[in-house]
Amino acid sequence: MSNGNFSLSKEKINFLLLEGIHDRSQEYIRRAGYNSIDSHKAAPERADLEQLIAEAHFIGIRSRTRLDADMLARAERLNAIGCFCIGTDQVDLAEARRRGIPVFNAPYANTRSVAELVLGEVIMLMRGVPAKNMACHRGLWHKSAIGSHEVRGKVLGIVGYGHIGSQLGILAEGLGMKVVYHDILDKLPLGNAEAAAGLDDLLSRADLVSLHVPDTEQTRGMMDRIALARMRPGSHLINASRGKVVDIDALADALRNGHIAGAAIDVFPVEPSSAEEEFLSPLRGLDNVLLTPHIGGSTREAQENIAVEVAAKLVRYSDNGSTMGAVNFPEVSLPDHAGARRIMNIHRNEPGVLQAINGIISQAGVNIAAQYLQTMPDVGYVVMDVEAEDTPGLVAELDRISATIRTRYLY
Numbered sequence: 001m002s003n004g005n006f007s008l009s010k011e012k013i014n015f016l017l018l019e020g021i022h023d024r025s026q027e028y029i030r031r032a033g034y035n036s037i038d039s040h041k042a043a044p045e046r047a048d049l050e051q052l053i054a055e056a057h058f059i060g061i062r063s064r065t066r067l068d069a070d071m072l073a074r075a076e077r078l079n080a081i082g083c084f085c086i087g088t089d090q091v092d093l094a095e096a097r098r099r100g101i102p103v104f105n106a107p108y109a110n111t112r113s114v115a116e117l118v119l120g121e122v123i124m125l126m127r128g129v130p131a132k133n134m135a136c137h138r139g140l141w142h143k144s145a146i147g148s149h150e151v152r153g154k155v156l157g158i159v160g161y162g163h164i165g166s167q168l169g170i171l172a173e174g175l176g177m178k179v180v181y182h183d184i185l186d187k188l189p190l191g192n193a194e195a196a197a198g199l200d201d202l203l204s205r206a207d208l209v210s211l212h213v214p215d216t217e218q219t220r221g222m223m224d225r226i227a228l229a230r231m232r233p234g235s236h237l238i239n240a241s242r243g244k245v246v247d248i249d250a251l252a253d254a255l256r257n258g259h260i261a262g263a264a265i266d267v268f269p270v271e272p273s274s275a276e277e278e279f280l281s282p283l284r285g286l287d288n289v290l291l292t293p294h295i296g297g298s299t300r301e302a303q304e305n306i307a308v309e310v311a312a313k314l315v316r317y318s319d320n321g322s323t324m325g326a327v328n329f330p331e332v333s334l335p336d337h338a339g340a341r342r343i344m345n346i347h348r349n350e351p352g353v354l355q356a357i358n359g360i361i362s363q364a365g366v367n368i369a370a371q372y373l374q375t376m377p378d379v380g381y382v383v384m385d386v387e388a389e390d391t392p393g394l395v396a397e398l399d400r401i402s403a404t405i406r407t408r409y410l411y
């Protein structure tokens with residue numbers, strides 16, 4: 001079954017942007033030559049969305065718009081989805097793939113924002129600022145150097161040396177800290193950072209431990225009672241990664257009994273779903289803890305980065321067919337196709353499809369200048385740069401292959 005082919009000129013391509021996506025995205029899309037942009041401040045009601053999505057070739061959403069299988073069934077023209085955020089749980093990714101729709105997001109646009117917040121917390125914790133701040137608010141004057149330290153020369157232990165962890169390491173070295181890290185992958189150290197022999201080694205050496213791992217079966221509960229006990233007496237813990245990585249009750253105990261001197265926690269095992277819901281945590285009321293409401297990545301700059309990164313991915317897919325960075329789709333990175341005509345075929349990954357595609361092309365006596373193919377178990381994506389006069393005719397034939405989901409071409 002074909003979803004219909006899509007080979008429109010730019011003025012006929014509709015972008016639907018929802019949930020007040022930052023203006024920079026519109027600027028980017030317009031500059032790329034697309035002027036049909038319907039932008040909405042809020043997430044539309046379901047019935048309204050059903051109407052809007054039927055006309056859209058590209059849609060940009062944030063976290064409140066649900067694109068489930070029923071909604072995607074209404075999106076007959078839709079070619080790609082941009083999630084202008086980090087998460088993509090709001091989209092039925094497998095169904096989108098089955099319909100030949102790649103989904104893009106911006107997983108690393110807020111890396112710097114998280115690293116900067118953590119760096120600030122490193123200094124605050126080493127000076128005991130959270131408790132001193134609380135005391136001042138209560139009218140107390142705890143003017144003392146006890147338990148206060150410069151960060152220069154201290155050991156920062158980074159667990160998860162990915163985008164955020166490695167950037168934090170560089171910033172911390174700028175303050176004269178010694179950085180040790182632990183990662184399950186062999187990661188090349190940046191600057192003078194040193195790989196620890198393992199998590200236990202890191203915990204036993206660090207004055208401050210900062211967590212930057214994803215939420216996986218392996219990391220859930222990683223900082224449990226035993227791991228917390230392995231941290232140096234009087235050391236500090238920062239978690240701006242995912243809430244379930246730390247056993248929060250065990251942490252509250254370790255903070256109360258002083259084994260851990262202080263903590264800065266931005267993410268929690270259970271978080272309120274809206275501003276109306278009360279934030280409940282065993283860490284509330286502990287003066288030596290800096291609590292923030294999951295704002296590690298929430299800055300104006302990160303929002304701008306997200307707007308441009310996702311808009312660029314949508315435009316690139318429309319202009320050139322590249323799917324690099326798609327979270328649900330075979331990833332193909334394509335050069336420009338100056339002088340050639342590009343045909344893109346998305347198909348169910350069944351035996352014989354490629355043969356059928358190549359058969360049609362060779363029967364037409366058309367020369368293929370370049371061909372790119374990537375597959376996932378259920379879906380394949382093949383891109384061909386061809387020297388053909390009658391590209392629409394070829395596209396129509398490719399569309400007739402029973403496994404074809406969608407074919408389009410570009411000049």
Ligand code: NAI
Pocket residue numbers: 086107108110111114159160161162163164165182183184185212213214215216218219240241242266267294295296297298
């Ligand atoms: P990333 O994928 O670049 O890095 C994660 C690193 O952790 C990788 O190097 C990976 O190999 C490593 N890792 C995975 N399992 C591990 C294990 N069991 N032990 C040790 N290392 C392990 O991710 P990125 O962008 O650096 O993000 C890190 C975390 O920060 C993620 O959980 C992300 O959700 C969270 N985050 C939180 C934000 C906030 O607002 N607080 C904003 C952005 C990201």
